[in-house]
Amino acid sequence: MAKTNPGRFFEDYSIGQVIEHAVPRTVSGGERALYHALYPARHALYSSDAFAQACGLPASPIDDLAAFHVVFGKTVPDVSLNAVANLGYAEGRWLKPVYAGDTLRSSSEVIGLKQNSNGKTGVVYVRTTGTNQRGETVMEYCRWVMVRKNDLDAPAPETVLPDLKTVLASEDLVIPDGLSFEGYDFTLSGEPHRWGDYEVGETIDHVDGVTIEEAEHMMATRLWQNTAKVHFDATFRPDGQRLIYGGHVISMARALSFNGLANAQMIVGLNGGAHANPCFSGDTVKAWSEVLDKADTAAPGVGAIRLRLVATKGGAPFELRGEDGKYKPEVLLDLDYWALMPR
Amino acid sequence: MAKTNPGRFFEDYSIGQVIEHAVPRTVSGGERALYHALYPARHALYSSDAFAQACGLPASPIDDLAAFHVVFGKTVPDVSLNAVANLGYAEGRWLKPVYAGDTLRSSSEVIGLKQNSNGKTGVVYVRTTGTNQRGETVMEYCRWVMVRKNDLDAPAPETVLPDLKTVLASEDLVIPDGLSFEGYDFTLSGEPHRWGDYEVGETIDHVDGVTIEEAEHMMATRLWQNTAKVHFDATFRPDGQRLIYGGHVISMARALSFNGLANAQMIVGLNGGAHANPCFSGDTVKAWSEVLDKADTAAPGVGAIRLRLVATKGGAPFELRGEDGKYKPEVLLDLDYWALMPR
Amino acid sequence: MAKTNPGRFFEDYSIGQVIEHAVPRTVSGGERALYHALYPARHALYSSDAFAQACGLPASPIDDLAAFHVVFGKTVPDVSLNAVANLGYAEGRWLKPVYAGDTLRSSSEVIGLKQNSNGKTGVVYVRTTGTNQRGETVMEYCRWVMVRKNDLDAPAPETVLPDLKTVLASEDLVIPDGLSFEGYDFTLSGEPHRWGDYEVGETIDHVDGVTIEEAEHMMATRLWQNTAKVHFDATFRPDGQRLIYGGHVISMARALSFNGLANAQMIVGLNGGAHANPCFSGDTVKAWSEVLDKADTAAPGVGAIRLRLVATKGGAPFELRGEDGKYKPEVLLDLDYWALMPR
The missing domain is CATH 3.10.129.10 (Hotdog Thioesterase)
Known part of the structure; x- marks a missing residue:
């Protein structure tokens, strides 16, 4: 039993801590097909290589949300296994499209901590980064969750609240290299x-x-x-x-x-x-x-x-x-x- | 609401009209695997590259019915969103096998119209064509559906009933290039x-x-x-x-x-x-x-x-x-x- | 009706008989993705090409159990369609990893037979072998099932009980070529x-x-x-x-x-x-x-x-x-x- 993962509790987090999440994942046409089977997804850029190529991309990427889910899924055993509530997201940015054959991994940095007044739970803020096999960041986002304390006698950490943008400015958005909608086919x-x-x-x-x-x-x-x-x-x-x-x-x-x-x-x-x-x-x-x-x-x-x-x-x-x-x-x-x- | 697709009504079709259907689709090993997970499909030509190659094909194609479903699915928003009944099929022909990596699109030509005597519905006949990324027709079929009128005051179109074969002659069938069953392995x-x-x-x-x-x-x-x-x-x-x-x-x-x-x-x-x-x-x-x-x-x-x-x-x-x-x-x-x- | 497969009955098996099972199968990233969708599979070697390559393999293999299921599935119409009970497994060995693009087939040799005293059923022992498109054995296992007799008057075969190891010795295990855990990443x-x-x-x-x-x-x-x-x-x-x-x-x-x-x-x-x-x-x-x-x-x-x-x-x-x-x-x-x- 000692060998299974009990998840982290609130007192296990500290500001600046970086958690490398386990189990990298290679995606393929299989993940793309399943995404189309599970959701009524029809955006043409994610459905057709030819359409994506006409928009300047090398091929049709994996759906942006699928990339998010892969990056997010890896964080669950380390961040939210003992979470009471998933409180919010901010500053999420997609930085590179993910293509079939790419291998993704994730890491999270603890950027905020605040123990609740009840002494039993606290809020943990992390910035999570998804990286491909070339070491390129494919996406990043901040997320905060309420996590239980295991040792109620553990001292409360100094409260640190990250300064997060409520809205990304358009200048913060990263457009994929080569993307052009000049020849876009509306039909x-x-x-x-x-x-x-x-x-x-x-x-x-x-x-x-x-x-x-x-x-x-x-x-x-x-x-x-x-x-x-x-x-x-x-x-x-x-x-x-x-x-x-x-x-x-x-x-x-x-x-x-x-x-x-x-x-x-x-x-x-x-x-x-x-x-x-x-x-x-x-x-x-x-x-x-x-x-x-x-x-x-x-x-x-x-x-x-x-x-x-x-x-x-x-x-x-x-x-x-x-x-x-x-x-x-x-x-x-x-x-x-x-x-x-x-x- | 004006931006969502209400679908076409009977009075929106005219003889000779060609509708290019949206959202081309690239298929992969993912679609093949899902087909095997969703149906008890075991025909060897669609299960094994080696078997297909022994029959003269470059690889195992996507199931013919999967190709049909991809071509057909694209027509739904344009042809049958307001359909009351799916009345029939005719003259369906598979002209080229579809392989992993192919991108399919569809278009339909209106080849028949007949308003029903109740004035509220009519029958629309279309010939639908599926095309791959090289512009080759991979399949075609005729289909007729009963569609509602939206504007009951719209005048009835001249009745045109297409002359459709009830059965394709064997000479109408197209055999894939290179196909040979001479070395067919019945085991x-x-x-x-x-x-x-x-x-x-x-x-x-x-x-x-x-x-x-x-x-x-x-x-x-x-x-x-x-x-x-x-x-x-x-x-x-x-x-x-x-x-x-x-x-x-x-x-x-x-x-x-x-x-x-x-x-x-x-x-x-x-x-x-x-x-x-x-x-x-x-x-x-x-x-x-x-x-x-x-x-x-x-x-x-x-x-x-x-x-x-x-x-x-x-x-x-x-x-x-x-x-x-x-x-x-x-x-x-x-x-x-x-x-x-x-x- | 005569054309459908009724399955084999106990009297249809004989010692030394080799049954080549039908419907070879090519696996792809689609089968891999479905395995991850159907099971909470997270072992890194089967999730990430990069992780597998760091362990000396050319890519991430298809899950060993998926390879087993593909090999096993082919045997069902020939071995267990009329089985009353699936009694046991022994001497299962994985000999070569299976990769996307491989085509698998199976064959089984009858290695044991024993009619039950009731005269209505018997136990059939088979050794099943899975082979890839290069003729390499990817896995083998023994399995025994209780099968119904169809013709109760058929004479009982001579009882042959195979000498099966209850446990494979570690020397019997085959380690994939090139596998090394010296640079294994435990994070x-x-x-x-x-x-x-x-x-x-x-x-x-x-x-x-x-x-x-x-x-x-x-x-x-x-x-x-x-x-x-x-x-x-x-x-x-x-x-x-x-x-x-x-x-x-x-x-x-x-x-x-x-x-x-x-x-x-x-x-x-x-x-x-x-x-x-x-x-x-x-x-x-x-x-x-x-x-x-x-x-x-x-x-x-x-x-x-x-x-x-x-x-x-x-x-x-x-x-x-x-x-x-x-x-x-x-x-x-x-x-x-x-x-x-x-x-």
Whole structure:
């Protein structure tokens, strides 16, 4: 028993600590195909080598969110095995596309600590970096989680709160080398709407819905080697329900957003995100988006668009919070990200 | 909302109109592996590179029905999003095998229109063509669907009924370049029965059955990027059931037909097909076949066999229609196709 | 009906008979990705090309158990279609790693026969060999099953019981060419525990559990082209339950054993195994291990460890048999294997 991983507790973290996460992963066409089987993903840049090549890339990359899930999954045994709550994300940036054949690894630096006043839990902030086999950073993001203390007598660490941007500036976004949307084919991409057609404040109901099955969310979560018991073991929670990995809801909502945002091709920035309510098998996930901002980029024909992506289980679109200011019970996800779109 | 795709209505089609369908797709070993995970597919030519090479092909192709599903899936947002019924298929031909690495796209030409006497719906006939990254046509088929009118005041178009063959002649079939069954290995293929062993009128009960699960049919249908809501959203139909994509039943039945038709290797022609009754999760699909015709081909050692493939949910084999002439309620599929078999 | 495979009955086997099994199979990154989606597999050598290359291999192989399943699956139509019980395994050896692009086939030699005293069934012993496209043996194992007689009047064959080792000696184990654990990265592999840290008699509770779903075990079993009806057809057993392929439980337990045995990288020997009780959808599979033996190998930095791997559905760990000497009802699997581990 001593040989199994009990996970880290709040007192096991210290500012500046760097954790190299285990189990590097080589991705292939298999991961790409499974992503298309698990989500209704249709963005053309991630579906067709020929389309990606026409946009200046060497081939169609693995979906940006799949790259995120692979990087994230490795952190679970070290960061969130004893987490009580997944509190937030910030400063997420995709820096290099990931292609079939790439091998990814992850490391996290502890950048913030704050013990809660109850003395039983604390908040840990990490900056996680995903690296490919050439040592290039493919993505990075900050995440903070509430973690239990194991030794309640361990002294509280000095409180350090990282100074995180609530929104990435468009200058912070990294455009993949060679990307050009000048020859973009709006017929093949599926919609005629370009960057100039979207207005800040505009909302889009993505209309479609998917009813979630146990087998699917477990296959997805395992594919990213995320080991959190709560997703797999129906005997783990008192109610006998498996909690669905929040990333499964993110990928589902993003894929559903194709219908109305087919040209929001690449995700390059993650400003923030909240898993507003838990998702369970049998829930029917729908999605809506709001245009939060727009910006130019230096790449030919490429604009940036900042979007709020909201996943719900039923409920009317465009309603996020109740009168009490809290997320409505049917809201599953509230995500704030930057994508690249043809101008 | 204006940005999402409402689909086309009957009055939106006109004779000669060509619709280029969105979202090209590159297939890989991932799609092949998923096909084997989703269906009990065992035909050796689609399982083994070495077997395919011994038959004169460069490698094992993607299953012919997988190629069909990819081509078909792209047409759904443009052809059948507002379809009331999927009425029929004709003149389906596989013209080039599809290999890992190929990128497929589809286009459809409207070849027939007939408004129904109720004025609320009409039948649209299209000829769909799938093309690879070299611009080669990999397959084509005709399909007709009943589509709703949105504007009931729109004038009825002139009725045009295409002249479609009810059965492809053996001369219409295209044999893949280089295909030879002269060195065919009947041990590795799984059965000793060759073309000469089948007689017109012979029936085969394929014996095996598979009970269908929601997660599987949804993964299959998503893999082909088929977006029809009715397959995914349990809240869409009043009965809370997800209708299973008819193509899932076709692939399941074809895979089950291995047991008795292991050497009916390649599908080269689709004469017609009817989805006789809807299929739902929990149904146990079984299959039987009837030999309808046989023909020679010019390729070495290669014969053509025309087969009726019937999928049922329970029920006795070889019973297709009741006394009223209608499909019996347990019949799911009645398909008429040409396959290639070693002589 | 005459054309479908009825399977072999006990009287159809004879000593020395060699059965070439049908349907060779080419594996790719797709099979690898599906293995990661279906099981919580995290052993680094099978996850990362870079990690495998640092251990002296050309790339990350397909999981050893996936190779076993592919070889085993082909034998089902010839060996166990009419089996009443899967009685045991012995002398299993992995001789060459299997890589993406390899094509596998299988053959079996009948090495033992014993008719049961009831005259209705008999035990058939086979030695099965898996071969790649270069004719190299990739694995071999012995297996014995109880098979029904079809013709009860068929004479009983002379009883031949093969002389099978109950445990492979460490000298029998084959270490892959070039394998070296001298530069082994214990951070990337996920645990610090090396060969010298395990003691014979030590037990490890692997803690994690996975609740099994119908869609998952069917996809896994189909992926290996295992055609046994009982896994797929809910109408086949009187209780309406699909029996889960024993190999699915083996792979699930092995993957769960990562937590405590992350460095037991390669499986090279299978001494024996019993499917103690049937497994059904809804069962939550957990696992524990016991160190049975340890041995040196000639490869640099590589030790061998003999492990008992036990899968249970609930129940306390480390309890295998009741007072009656029989497996406790919650025990699913009792497997005895050799793995390679860094010294």
